[in-house]
Amino acid sequence: MNETAGHLKAHPEGVCLQVKAVPRSSRNQIGETLGDRLKIRITAPPVDSAANEELLKFLAKQLSLSKSCVQLLRGQASRNKTLLIRGLSVEQVAGRLSAVDGASN
Numbered sequence: 001m002n003e004t005a006g007h008l009k010a011h012p013e014g015v016c017l018q019v020k021a022v023p024r025s026s027r028n029q030i031g032e033t034l035g036d037r038l039k040i041r042i043t044a045p046p047v048d049s050a051a052n053e054e055l056l057k058f059l060a061k062q063l064s065l066s067k068s069c070v071q072l073l074r075g076q077a078s079r080n081k082t083l084l085i086r087g088l089s090v091e092q093v094a095g096r097l098s099a100v101d102g103a104s105n
Helices: 050-062 090-104
Strands: 008-011 014-022 029-034 037-041 070-074 080-085
Touching (some): 014 050, 014 090, 050 070, 050 080, 050 090
Antiparallel strands (some): 014 080, 029 037, 070 080
Protein backbone atom coordinates (compact mmCIF):
# COMPACT_ATOMS: atom_id res chain seq x y z
CA MET A 1 0.00 0.00 0.00
CA ASN A 2 2.55 2.58 -1.14
CA GLU A 3 -0.08 4.95 -2.49
CA THR A 4 -1.80 7.16 0.03
CA ALA A 5 -5.18 5.64 0.80
CA GLY A 6 -8.24 7.90 0.49
CA HIS A 7 -9.13 7.38 4.15
CA LEU A 8 -5.74 8.69 5.35
CA LYS A 9 -4.69 12.33 5.14
CA ALA A 10 -1.67 14.15 6.54
CA HIS A 11 -2.44 16.55 9.39
CA PRO A 12 -0.08 19.04 11.12
CA GLU A 13 -0.29 16.94 14.32
CA GLY A 14 -0.16 13.49 12.66
CA VAL A 15 -2.63 11.66 10.44
CA CYS A 16 -6.40 12.00 9.96
CA LEU A 17 -8.21 8.71 9.48
CA GLN A 18 -11.74 8.67 8.05
CA VAL A 19 -13.73 5.79 9.59
CA LYS A 20 -17.15 4.20 9.21
CA ALA A 21 -17.79 2.62 12.61
CA VAL A 22 -20.10 -0.38 12.87
CA PRO A 23 -21.13 -0.86 16.53
CA ARG A 24 -22.60 -4.04 18.05
CA SER A 25 -20.49 -6.32 15.85
CA SER A 26 -19.58 -9.85 16.87
CA ARG A 27 -15.90 -8.84 17.22
CA ASN A 28 -13.60 -5.85 16.90
CA GLN A 29 -12.18 -5.92 13.39
CA ILE A 30 -10.72 -3.66 10.73
CA GLY A 31 -12.74 -4.14 7.56
CA GLU A 32 -12.61 -3.01 3.96
CA THR A 33 -12.35 0.48 2.54
CA LEU A 34 -15.69 2.04 1.63
CA GLY A 35 -14.99 4.99 -0.67
CA ASP A 36 -12.94 7.40 1.42
CA ARG A 37 -13.61 5.62 4.74
CA LEU A 38 -12.18 2.58 6.48
CA LYS A 39 -14.83 0.29 7.94
CA ILE A 40 -14.10 -0.75 11.53
CA ARG A 41 -16.40 -3.12 13.41
CA ILE A 42 -16.71 -2.59 17.18
CA THR A 43 -18.45 -4.87 19.71
CA ALA A 44 -19.63 -2.04 21.98
CA PRO A 45 -23.10 -0.53 21.53
CA PRO A 46 -23.46 3.14 20.51
CA VAL A 47 -24.63 4.12 23.99
CA ASP A 48 -22.98 6.71 26.28
CA SER A 49 -19.91 6.91 23.99
CA ALA A 50 -19.10 3.23 24.61
CA ALA A 51 -18.53 2.54 20.91
CA ASN A 52 -16.33 5.64 20.53
CA GLU A 53 -14.19 4.62 23.51
CA GLU A 54 -13.88 1.05 22.24
CA LEU A 55 -12.98 2.31 18.75
CA LEU A 56 -10.16 4.52 20.08
CA LYS A 57 -8.84 1.77 22.35
CA PHE A 58 -8.99 -0.88 19.59
CA LEU A 59 -7.32 1.31 16.98
CA ALA A 60 -4.55 2.38 19.36
CA LYS A 61 -3.82 -1.27 20.13
CA GLN A 62 -3.78 -2.23 16.43
CA LEU A 63 -1.38 0.62 15.65
CA SER A 64 0.84 -0.12 18.68
CA LEU A 65 0.21 3.32 20.16
CA SER A 66 -1.02 4.56 23.52
CA LYS A 67 -4.71 5.45 23.62
CA SER A 68 -3.80 9.11 24.09
CA CYS A 69 -2.30 9.13 20.58
CA VAL A 70 -5.72 8.43 18.99
CA GLN A 71 -8.34 11.18 19.27
CA LEU A 72 -11.87 11.58 17.92
CA LEU A 73 -12.03 14.85 15.98
CA ARG A 74 -15.47 14.59 14.36
CA GLY A 75 -18.47 12.30 14.46
CA GLN A 76 -19.19 11.85 18.16
CA ALA A 77 -22.80 10.76 17.44
CA SER A 78 -22.32 9.53 13.86
CA ARG A 79 -21.02 6.31 12.32
CA ASN A 80 -18.81 8.43 10.05
CA LYS A 81 -15.91 9.65 12.15
CA THR A 82 -12.64 11.49 11.73
CA LEU A 83 -9.82 10.39 14.00
CA LEU A 84 -6.46 12.04 14.63
CA ILE A 85 -3.51 9.68 15.03
CA ARG A 86 -0.41 11.25 16.55
CA GLY A 87 3.11 9.89 16.40
CA LEU A 88 2.97 8.18 12.99
CA SER A 89 3.19 9.25 9.35
CA VAL A 90 0.54 8.45 6.73
CA GLU A 91 2.81 5.71 5.35
CA GLN A 92 3.32 4.16 8.79
CA VAL A 93 -0.42 4.11 9.54
CA ALA A 94 -1.17 2.63 6.10
CA GLY A 95 1.47 -0.06 6.60
CA ARG A 96 0.31 -1.00 10.09
CA LEU A 97 -3.36 -1.11 9.05
CA SER A 98 -2.61 -3.29 6.02
CA ALA A 99 -0.51 -5.64 8.19
CA VAL A 100 -3.38 -5.93 10.70
CA ASP A 101 -5.94 -6.45 7.92
CA GLY A 102 -3.86 -9.24 6.40
CA ALA A 103 -3.33 -10.92 9.77
CA SER A 104 -6.98 -10.77 10.84
CA ASN A 105 -8.37 -12.60 7.80
